[in-house]
Amino acid sequence: MSLQTIFIIISSVLALISPIVYSVAIIKGKARPHRTTRFVLLIITSLTTASLFAQHNQVAIWLAAVSALQSVAIFILSLKRGMGGWSKSDIVCLVLALTGIVLWRITKNPVIALYFAVAAYFMGMIPAIIKTYRWPQTEVWTFFILDVFAAIFTLLALKHWTITEYLYPLYIMLINFFMVILIITPRSKKYIG
Numbered sequence: 001m002s003l004q005t006i007f008i009i010i011s012s013v014l015a016l017i018s019p020i021v022y023s024v025a026i027i028k029g030k031a032r033p034h035r036t037t038r039f040v041l042l043i044i045t046s047l048t049t050a051s052l053f054a055q056h057n058q059v060a061i062w063l064a065a066v067s068a069l070q071s072v073a074i075f076i077l078s079l080k081r082g083m084g085g086w087s088k089s090d091i092v093c094l095v096l097a098l099t100g101i102v103l104w105r106i107t108k109n110p111v112i113a114l115y116f117a118v119a120a121y122f123m124g125m126i127p128a129i130i131k132t133y134r135w136p137q138t139e140v141w142t143f144f145i146l147d148v149f150a151a152i153f154t155l156l157a158l159k160h161w162t163i164t165e166y167l168y169p170l171y172i173m174l175i176n177f178f179m180v181i182l183i184i185t186p187r188s189k190k191y192i193g
Contacts (some may be wrong), residue, residue: 003157004059004157004159005157007153007154007156007157008059008062008153008154008157010150010153011062011063011150011151011152011153011154011157012062012063012066012150014146014147014149014150014153015062015063015066015067015070015146015147015150016066016069016070017146018070018142018143018144018146018147018150019069019070019073019074019143021140021142021143021146022070022074022140022143023073023074023077025140025142025143026074026077026078026081026082027077027081029081030140031138031139031140031143032081032082032083032135032138032139033074033077033078033081033082033083033128033139034078034082034083034084034085034090034127034128034131035075035078035079035082035083035084035085036084036085036090036091036093036094036124036127037124037125037126037127037128038071038074038075038078038082039075039085039094039124040093040094040097040098040101040120040121040123040124040125041067041071041074041075041121041124041125042068042071042072042075043098043101044097044101044117044120044121044124045064045067045068045070045071046068046071047101047104047105047117048064048067048068048117048121048168049061049064049065049067049068051104051110051113051114051117052064052168054110055110055164057164057165059154059157059158059159059165060154060165060166060168060169062154063150063151063154063168063169063172064168066150067147067172083131083135083138084127084131087127089126089127089130090127093123093124093126093127094124096120096123097120097121097123097124098120099120100116100117100119100120100123101116101117101120103116104116104117104120110164111163111164114163114164114167114168115167117168118167118168118171121171121175122171122175125175128179129178129179129182132179132182132183133182133187136182136183136184136185136187139179139182139183140183141179141180141183141184144176144177144179144180144183145176145177145180147172147173147176148172148173148176148177148180150172151169151170151172151173151176152173154169154172155169155170155173
């Protein structure tokens with residue numbers, strides 16, 4: 001078994017464990033995912049998986065496919081046990097994310113499509129970032145750190161460092177690491193609101 005295969009397996013296992021950790025936290029009331037974010041991520045991870053498959057990507061496809069599966073489970077749980085979804089900032093982020101998704105799907109250039117996908121993913125994460133900054137106790141850092149390491153192992157598995165290969169796992173690593181920092185960094189109650 002090659003080192004690349006080992007890294008892909010480790011990445012996939014971590015990405016499969018993380019939604020289980022998060023789902024248990026949601027069911028126990030320790031985490032409350034943001035509904036808008038989870039809806040956008042469901043669409044994006046599904047389309048990213050399809051896009052990477054169409055590009056015959058053999059490394060990042062595994063992380064994307066597992067992310068799509070976790071998005072389905074977490075979105076379903078967020079409907080009953082989540083937060084947010086209809087504030088002005090949620091709707092603006094949703095519209096911007098959906099615009100990015102549409103632009104991503106209509107472009108014929110896979111690299112430009114990947115940029116739009118990552119931009120849409122980021123716009124979809126903004127409501128969760130705002131929620132987590134205000135109420136860090138509504139998230140569990142273990143979910144996000146598992147995805148950080150899943151992305152790291154995906155990056156380690158890359159043979160060719162082209163933007164189409166590394167952009168998605170690099171983004172996953174950075175956004176999840178940022179969420180970990182938001183959750184674990186102490187803040188004064190006067191700033192949390």
